[in-house]
Amino acid sequence: MPAIEMLQTEEMKKRYLRTEGLNSLWCPGCGIGTISGAIVRAVENLGLSQDEVVIVTGIGCSGLIYNYLNFDGFHGTHGRALAAATGIKIANPKLKVIIPMGDGDCAAIGGNHFIQAARRNIDLTAIVINNQTYGMTGGQYSPLSPHDSKHTTATLGHIEEPFDLCRLAAGAGASYVARSTAFHVHQMVDLFSNAIAHPGFSVVEVMSQCHVHYGKRNYSEVASEMLFWYKDHALNVNRASKMSEEEIGDRFITGELVNRIRPEWTAEYEKIIAKAQARSAEEKARQDVLHREKEFDKQSQPEHQGDEG
């Protein structure tokens, strides 16, 4: 992949990274840095202008991405990134709006915005950084935490089952859905590129290590060991499609899961504008005729009105 070599040049760093912001707020080994790099590579791959990309984030460790990338950026409230992104996209449909979110940000507090954006099929790119826990607040369970996983709020094991976020997105109407991991950088860059280019609501879920809060309670506090775990447990959709549920077991399916064309919100609204303007032009023409008729009546009225009492 030439893009990766390209990013390692000083020129790429200078263009896409905010070095002023670079006293990293992330823990060493965190997957979010890798994912940020992949976003930049996808933008570069697509040949997008830096001026047309907006990075919209909520709150959480993943919500800090905006701080390092040299695009227009938004750091708002927990869970509401997609709602803000919706306003940005509608008000200026030329913008490419990319929304990195944590699993809590996206699927808990922002869950309704997530499914509604998918249903609307508005042209946004949601990148869901799934570390299976609440990183920023120190390791509480999220709607994507596995059954029986350990968290500061579930020290005896989590009793709930997680969402399959990709199925949720697909069911809600997202027109592009994919999954990758922080280990599979090449695949991740490709999927991000496809998602950003896709004309509709696109979702890429990325499994990403939070060895500090999730790993240490559940698998390993060593980042590289978690990455290898992702490597071993990722199953490409092409292979998975030929396997039974039992054969798939506890592996998660990666690759492009949904890619379809559905009417997109901002394009549909353009039609509403055209219809509304046609309607008001018609109305105005009708009013003009009425007005002219009234004027005509006035002129042709006899001089003495009301003679009949």
Next chain:
Amino acid sequence: MSSNLKLMSGNEAVAEGAIAAGVRFFAGYPISPSTEIAEVMSRRLPEVGGKFIQMEDEIASIAAVIGASLTGVKAMDATSGPGFSLKAENLGLAVMLETPLVLVNVQRVGPSTGIATLPAQGDVMMARWGTHGDHSIIALAPWSVEEAYYLTVKAVNLSEQFRTPVLLMSDAIIGYMKERVILPDPATLELVERPRPRFAAGEGEYLPYGADSTLVPPMAAYGEGYHWYANSSYHDQHGFEATANNREAEYLLWRLHAKITEHRPEVMMTESYELDDAEIVLFAYGSVARSALAAVRQARQQGIKLGLLRAQTLWPFADLEVKAIAQMPNVKAIMVPELNMGQMVTEVRAAAGAHVPVISLPHYDGTMIKPASILASIDRFYRGELTEETRQIPELAIARHYS
């Protein structure tokens, strides 16, 4: 007769005022008594090339309005009590990001669901303090359909001038009431645009939160190439996290307030009626000020020296105006009729100091205050039956608990 003569409701007037002021984006969620504003906007905006979306809830709609405003578009949202509560967090976001927007609250009575279609002024303190963290705010209150139009234009202008959310505190009376209005030719309105960077993108260092002596930073739009952050965390002039820099944090909060308070004369709008020789002065705002003015007129016919100070600007509070009245030698009392249990009266009392008694005339049954009831209170005051300390207990409470 002008063809701009119309019979319209306060809610319609808000929508028309918004369009005339240049609002081209509206996101909302239906709630009585504000829904009409969204309905009119959904019809009118696409006609003028604007955009409307009904979002999944009130939180999403204010977030979308903030997003739209950041692209350089004038944007508005409208709601009522329950929705106003939901919007609280993101109202603070708009304050922090210094995002111009107008949020209309057509107030209805009671906590929680209350009575959906009946008027109140129960959210005026929430307008001031309803989002966390010591925020700054501008809030205006119209008293007529025509003023709903003009104050919407004013609200949009102030939001642009100061890069701040502005609240338009209407109520179910103003929202539903139909009055004859003469709308101006929108081309004659003075419209304000947000301050803009003085140089093109790439031609200098743009500081999205660096303010000159106006204290209002210039605002670029997303997509123009400035590559700037709108940051809800404490930030420096660049928009970078300044969460470990207490001096920056302190300065930012000061500036968010001072950019409004240092321009008080441009924000403050009040009207006075019959104050010169007044013995009793009513302080009123919104729909209640109509009853208050009627009371003044009737009182004067009876030889009672009643005056009125009407606040069009609720926040920042008209403290200097109230103080001046409290210090007038003739004034024996200030009375504050409100459609709530007594909210702005606390501000009036603080501004009046020890000069005169400030008597609350609370009214919270979902009906309007009648001029006769204000006059009755004045009568009781002169007979020595109504003081600041008088407990005002509703009829049913007396019947059930005090007899």
